[in-house]
Amino acid sequence: MAKPIPCLLSFADENNRVIVEHACNKIFDRPQVMMRDREYVKRKLRDLVKEGKERLMVISDFDYTLSRFEDAHGGRCWTTHNVFDYCTREFDPKLAAKFKLLWDKYFPI
Known part of the structure; x- marks a missing residue:
């Protein structure tokens, strides 16, 4: 067996x-x-x-390995994390503030 x-x-x-x-x-x-x-x-x-x-949901595309870097007009596309960052600013400002604190802490690493 x-x-x-x-x-x-x-x-x-x-x-x-x-x-x-x-x-x-x-x-x-x-x-x-x-x-x-x-x-x-x-x-x-x-x-x-x-x-x-x-x-289970895994969010893994934070560095353009799976998504496009530029759109058809040459504009920079969002990463998966950018979607959370920008959308939470509109729908949940408190959560957006928490994301910002995490970004400030961990992005430099």
């Missing part, structure tokens, strides 16, 4: 829960992996797994 492959997106039963826990522990036990609150991160990962892959 084939050995199950650890995967965070598979949470159908107790065996898969154990596999997820084991995979997380292998990652978290590495000395180069640092976090402020390990239990909080584990809870977040468990919630992601429990909700299932159908409800």
